[in-house]
Amino acid sequence: MKKNKAVAVSGMGCLCAAGLNVADCMAFLFQGQRYPAPPLSFSGRGSHPVFEITSDFYVPRHFRQKELPRTSCLAITAAREALADAGLDEDYFRRKRVGVCLGSNVGGGLSGTFLEQWRIAESDPYILPQYRYLGGNPARHLAAEFGISGPVQTVVNACSAGGDAIGLGAAWIRMGICDAVIAGGADALYEITYLGFMSLLNTDAKACKPFDIRRKGLNLGEGAGMMLLESDEMLAERDKKARTYVLGYGSAADARHFTAPHPRGRGLRLAMKEAMASAGISASDLAFINAHGTGTADNDRIESCVFSEDFPGIPFLSTKGYTGHTLGAAGAIEAVFTAACLEQGRIPRSAGFSEPDPELPACPVHENREISGSTAMSDTLAFGGNNAVLILGRPEKTKGGG
Amino acid sequence: MRIGIAGIGVVGGFGCGHPALLRALKKGSAETAWKTIRTAGGDMEVPALCADTSALADYVPLRTLRRNDHYTRMALLGSFLALEDAKIPPGEALHRMGIIVATGLGSTCNTLDFEDIMSGKNAVCSPTLFSNSVHNAAAAHISIFLKSGGPNLSVNQYELSVPSAFMTACHWLREERTDTVLLGGVDEFSKVGAYYRFNCEKSGKSGKSSPPVGEGCAFFILTSDPEKIRYGYIEDAFAGICPAETMEDSGLHPLMNGISHCSDLWHRPPSGVSGGLCSTPLQEKSGDLPHCPVEMGENTILMCDRETYEKTAAASLRIKKTARKTDTAISCSRLYGSLPVAMAFDIAAAGLIIKEGIRNLPADLFLHSPGDISPAAPVCCLKIRENNELGFVRLLPLHPLFPAKKGVKV
Missing domain, CATH: 3.40.47.10 (Thiolase/Chalcone synthase)
Known part of the structure; x- marks a missing residue:
């Protein structure tokens, strides 16, 4: 495994139950608040709480595309924030080779909404709208919204999709295929996932408690996180500086069980090893780790063991206590949080954690704290045994300079 | 590589x-x-x-x-x-x-x-x-x-x-x-x-x-191990949005006509666009293709469904003011049916054509007029959707002029 060139991140966007933009989300995290509640969008299906976005975040008249699946609306809203954050002029942007690499739990239109329409359509022979739904795609919708030209890819690696999309998009910049890439993840909350996770007995009937002894499972959430990745040449042409860098990316499969992580975290360790090697850093360079930390018994135990053995003393946290598990968006939202925490030089307390589990060799931070260092790791584990790891921060030689 | x-x-x-x-x-x-x-x-x-x-x-x-x-x-x-x-x-x-x-x-x-x-x-x-x-x-x-x-x-x-x-x-x-x-x-x-x-x-x-x-x-x-490659080289692959200017100004015929023309499409910046599109690094491509030893423009095989073929034909007619007559266009969808990942079967069929050195196919598989297949012909598997969205995978044959260990890097 070789060291890769760092890829600049010039803009970030994010929305989830913690807030409708990056600044609001960060403020919310450090206030230590959270408001999980039974789902409003499909009430009556269950009482297990979720982290739902209850505000009208998508105002159709502000966008080119008026009727889109909710996942695409989330993706576009976060991407618009990222582009504004990067200070990009849309006409300039359209003249560049811009790619879209988006992670989502379900890439196409097979959502609850679609299924409902299919059911209705069975009595109506004209099902073209449903067929269009099948062809619908959040990455394509994102590209269409901003009128861009370049490679487009929708990654459906379940819960690691958002992190994978950022890592794959960074390669497009590194290889000279694109001047810029909108990369991240998005997922709306919908009924199938909600009922499905409940069937797996993986959800907590109360607010989730990652790494806590009383943890009973996850709470689902929804949202999107986006990063604008940009080539050094384009940044120089615009006379802009990077907010942060994608320094490393690694991914690996557990190759053992479909719904349970490897008991020794084999895939996670392999992914971390690749990410660290591609960033050219060692464990001691990390200021903190943003864990996957879902609040399920197995996930938290594996991560705690891996952190304890391979990253002793490095502080870690889970932000899912504030956002819920946003599935395909999680890796991207948490990458944005990781970068923003590095900028602020502090990390929030791991919400839901109060009582250590004696079986876990390492515990997350239980109060907001300052951190030192310019590099951090964000990891995600997924259904099917997928693991994705991002290293974010500033490369050694550009420290302080951007 | x-x-x-x-x-x-x-x-x-x-x-x-x-x-x-x-x-x-x-x-x-x-x-x-x-x-x-x-x-x-x-x-x-x-x-x-x-x-x-x-x-x-x-x-x-x-x-x-x-x-x-x-x-x-x-x-x-x-x-x-x-x-x-x-x-x-x-x-x-x-x-x-x-x-x-x-x-x-x-x-x-x-x-x-x-x-x-x-x-x-x-x-x-x-x-x-x-x-x-x-x-x-x-x-x-x-x-x-x-x-x-x-x-x-x-x-x-x-x-x-x-x-x-x-x-x-x-x-x-x-x-x-x-x-x-x-x-x-x-x-x-x-x-x-x-x-x-x-x-x-x-x-x-x-x-x-x-x-x-x-x-x-x-x-x-x-x-990338040359000793193991048996079904052709992947010359390039792409999925995404083509610049609107390129689709309008150049038409789609370069995709049909071969790699050297394709490189024009993807690397020559159309007006107002700062660069072409390609999934391989620009330096590698631009440095290698001018030395390509074979003129592949006229004998590229297109593999696609009828819908895509009609889109390329319409574009060719509009841009060149004449319908193409020399291209070999094949659709194998009657062998595996209509499904979103049809291109995977097209690529498999292309690999078999290359490996087996197939020169003739049943007339029903040709979208244009039936013709012989050149053993040195590259194959472009193409799908065009609405709104300038397209994807392609181009294969180069295993041919003495394309040695595995040396020659042009692709």
Whole structure:
């Protein structure tokens, strides 16, 4: 495994139950608040709480595309924030080779909404709208919204999709295929996932408690996180500086069980090893780790063991206590949080954690704290045994300079 | 670095394994079956090209497959066949192998089985059904059965899923993330697609000659090891949006006419655009292609469906003011049916044409006028969708003028 060139991140966007933009989300995290509640969008299906976005975040008249699946609306809203954050002029942007690499739990239109329409359509022979739904795609919708030209890819690696999309998009910049890439993840909350996770007995009937002894499972959430990745040449042409860098990316499969992580975290360790090697850093360079930390018994135990053995003393946290598990968006939202925490030089307390589990060799931070260092790791584990790891921060030689 | 195909594993309406696809290719047809789909208006019989996965028992004990649905079984069988064809024993050094699965629909049948839950008929959701409905189920089960701990990726981009997967596979190999990539496209029979097709035909919106809905998978072993490449080199792969100016100003004929022209399309900046598009690094491409020893412009083989062909023909007519007459355009969709990952089968067919040195195909497979196939002809597998969205994978033949160990870097 070789060291890769760092890829600049010039803009970030994010929305989830913690807030409708990056600044609001960060403020919310450090206030230590959270408001999980039974789902409003499909009430009556269950009482297990979720982290739902209850505000009208998508105002159709502000966008080119008026009727889109909710996942695409989330993706576009976060991407618009990222582009504004990067200070990009849309006409300039359209003249560049811009790619879209988006992670989502379900890439196409097979959502609850679609299924409902299919059911209705069975009595109506004209099902073209449903067929269009099948062809619908959040990455394509994102590209269409901003009128861009370049490679487009929708990654459906379940819960690691958002992190994978950022890592794959960074390669497009590194290889000279694109001047810029909108990369991240998005997922709306919908009924199938909600009922499905409940069937797996993986959800907590109360607010989730990652790494806590009383943890009973996850709470689902929804949202999107986006990063604008940009080539050094384009940044120089615009006379802009990077907010942060994608320094490393690694991914690996557990190759053992479909719904349970490897008991020794084999895939996670392999992914971390690749990410660290591609960033050219060692464990001691990390200021903190943003864990996957879902609040399920197995996930938290594996991560705690891996952190304890391979990253002793490095502080870690889970932000899912504030956002819920946003599935395909999680890796991207948490990458944005990781970068923003590095900028602020502090990390929030791991919400839901109060009582250590004696079986876990390492515990997350239980109060907001300052951190030192310019590099951090964000990891995600997924259904099917997928693991994705991002290293974010500033490369050694550009420290302080951007 | 040259990347090529070392093994192929296919399962579809034509049968199981590449010998079955080769037979269908030479015959020009596959046997259509009938499938029943349930609708509110009663059951309806629709023509279909369906895949039989019983041969999976040759590779794994059936008891280990009890929780795997048809969608995953197709993918597993395709993977085993591709590995076998590439002479890679399962379990051998697979930690340096990446896995990429492209799917247009995912595990559609499983997902649609949630109808009962959605409509309140069944309040309890099956955990196995839910697990298998996740889009990365096939890729995950392949990694589990093969014990392959390398990078694992699932791509879902409807009809552009396959070129998108090839694009990433080439990046992984070029960046040396992996030594080998097991890449496949898989889609299950879609009752929504069949229902749509049935109604289109009933209302006269599509011709009776359009292929039935198909299902199956086509898997490939991609490598940069020149000793192992047997089915051609991957010259380039791309999935995304083409600049509108390029589509309007240049038309689509460069894609048809060959690599040197393609390079114009993707590298010569159209007016107002700062660079072309290509999934390979610009420096590598621009430095190599001018030295390309063969003029490939006039004998490129296009493999696509009729819809894409008509779009390219219309563009050619509009731009060049004349219809093309020299291009060889082939559609093999009657062999495997209509499905979002059709391009995977096109690439498999192209690989077989290259490996077997096939010069003639049945006239029914030609979209234009039938003609001989040049053994040195590159193949462009192409899909064009609406709004300037397109994907392609270009293969170069194994030809003395394209030596594996030296010569042009692609």
